[in-house]
Amino acid sequence: MRRRLFVLLLSVVLAVPLWSENLVGFGFRGGFELTEMNFNTNALRESNRAGFYVGPTLRIDLPLTGMDLDVALLYSKRDLKVAGETMGQKSLLLPVNARYGVGVGDVVGIFASIGPQFSFNIGDDIFYWKDKDNNNNQYSLQNTMISFNLGMGVTIGGHLEAGVYYNIPAGKTADFTWDRLGSELRNTTWERAKSKTNAWHVAVSYYF
Numbered sequence: 001m002r003r004r005l006f007v008l009l010l011s012v013v014l015a016v017p018l019w020s021e022n023l024v025g026f027g028f029r030g031g032f033e034l035t036e037m038n039f040n041t042n043a044l045r046e047s048n049r050a051g052f053y054v055g056p057t058l059r060i061d062l063p064l065t066g067m068d069l070d071v072a073l074l075y076s077k078r079d080l081k082v083a084g085e086t087m088g089q090k091s092l093l094l095p096v097n098a099r100y101g102v103g104v105g106d107v108v109g110i111f112a113s114i115g116p117q118f119s120f121n122i123g124d125d126i127f128y129w130k131d132k133d134n135n136n137n138q139y140s141l142q143n144t145m146i147s148f149n150l151g152m153g154v155t156i157g158g159h160l161e162a163g164v165y166y167n168i169p170a171g172k173t174a175d176f177t178w179d180r181l182g183s184e185l186r187n188t189t190w191e192r193a194k195s196k197t198n199a200w201h202v203a204v205s206y207y208f
Contacts, residue, residue, distance in 0.1 A: 001177050003058070008045040008106045009012075009166055021115050021130065021186075024057040024160075025058070025059045025159075025179055025207030025208065026057075026058055026059075026207065026208060027052075027056070027058075027059075027205055027207035028054070028056055028057065028123075028204045028205070028206060029053070029054065029056075029057040029072055029074065029203055029204070029205040030052070030053070030203070030204060031049070031054075031077075031087040031201055031202050031203035031204060032050060032052050032179075032201075032202050033050065033051045033053065033078060033125060033167075033199045033200060033201045033202075034048050034049075034050055034080075034147055034199065034200045035048060035049050035050075035078055035080070035197050035198070035199045036048055036050065036129070036197065036198045036199065036200075037049070037080065037081075037082070037195060037196075037197050038195070038196045039176070039193045039194065039195050039196070040195075043132055047195055048082075048179075049078065049079040049080060049081055049086075049150070050078070050079065051076060051077055051078025051079060051089075051187050051199075052076070052078075052129055052170060053074040053075060053076040053077070053093060053201075053203075054074065054075055055070065055072060055073050055074035055075050055093075055120065056072065056073055057072035057073075058068065058070070058071045058072070058206075059111040059207060061186060063185055064065075064068055064183050066100050066101055066102060067098065067099065067100055067166075068098075068099050068101070069096070069097070069098060069099070069154040069198060070095070070096075070097040070098075070099050070113060070146065071094075071095070071096050072093070072094070073092070073093075073094055073198075074092070074093040074095070074150075075090075075091075075093075076089075076090070076092070076119075076196055076201065077089070077090055077091075078091075078092050078199070080139075080174075082139050082176055082195070083110055083131055083135065083137055083176075085127070085129045085131075085139075086132060087124075087127045087139060088124075088193075089121070089123060089141060090121070090122050090123030090124075091119050091120060091121055091123070091124050092123060093117060093118070093119050093120075093121070094117065094118040094120075095116075095118075096115050096116055096118075096148055097114060097151065098113065098114060098115050099111045099112065099113040099114035100112055100113075101155065107156065107157055108155065108156055109153050109154065109155040110152070110153070110155075111152065111153055111154075111163075112151070112152045113149065113150075113151045113152070113153075113161060113163070114148070114149065114150055114151075114183070115148070115166070116146060116147070116149075117146070117148065117149050117167060118144070118145075118146060119144065119145040119146075119147065120144055121141055121142065121144070121145075125140065125141075125142075125143055126138065126139070126141070127139045127143045133187045135176045135178050135179050136178065136179045137145060137176070137177070138176070138177045138178070138179070139174055139176050139177075140174055140175045140176075140177075141173065141174045142171075142172065142173060143175060145169060145170070145171065145173065146168075146169075146170045146171070147167050147169040147170055148167070148170065149161050149163065149165045149166070149167050149168075149201075150168070151164060151165035151166070151176070151201075152164060153203075157161075157172055157207070158207070159206060159207050160204075160206055160207075161203075161204070161205040161206075161207070162176055162202075162203070162204050162205075163201075163202075163203050163205075164200070164201070164203075165200070165201040165203065166198070166199075166201075166203060167199040167200075169196050169197065169198065171177075171196075172194040172195060172196055173195050173196050173197040174195045174197075175192065175193070175194060175195070176192070176193045177191070177192050177193075178191050192199070
């Protein structure tokens with residue numbers, strides 16, 4: 001199922017140059033991200049973690065002056081750390097951003113963008129482990145997720161772009177469940193927390 005989804009999305013992105021008369025450029029994008037993990041409980045506090053992404057991108061002109069559409073299909077790999085355990089999340093990202101840009105001179109331009117991002121988990125979605133106190137832990141990722149990007153950046157010579165984006169999830173990213181022994185060391189109680197993962201993205205794109 002995941003392989004079929006990847007092939008379908010890749011086919012759609014690569015097919016756009018064949019039927020879009022408004023296409024400005026086709027290229028590739030790569031970048032790094034810094035994730036900010038938040039839980040709905042004060043019992044968990046985790047530090048920021050890093051990741052990267054890469055893949056093809058399209059920039060399509062819109063009828064309005066200065067407006068264009070930025071669509072990409074990106075492979076993402078990032079680390080998540082919960083209760084001392086580091087896990088690797090692999091995803092397929094489909095950001096669709098509307099952008100408004102203005103030129104600064106003949107070569108350089110600046111733009112601001114906003115739009116949804118669809119994420120599809122293509123790696124492990126459930127992680128199990130025990131901590132040093134022999135508590136069982138389970139971290140379950142959402143298989144699909146919608147988030148929103150806010151960004152700004154610069155264009156150089158019509159081919160090179162660099163941008164900074166902030167990604168905000170529309171819902172929870174994952175569920176974290178762990179057990180805890182009761183005061184009499186006989187009864188086990190289960191604790192649960194929801195996780196949301198915001199992220200800063202730094203991206204560089206080149207259009208042919």
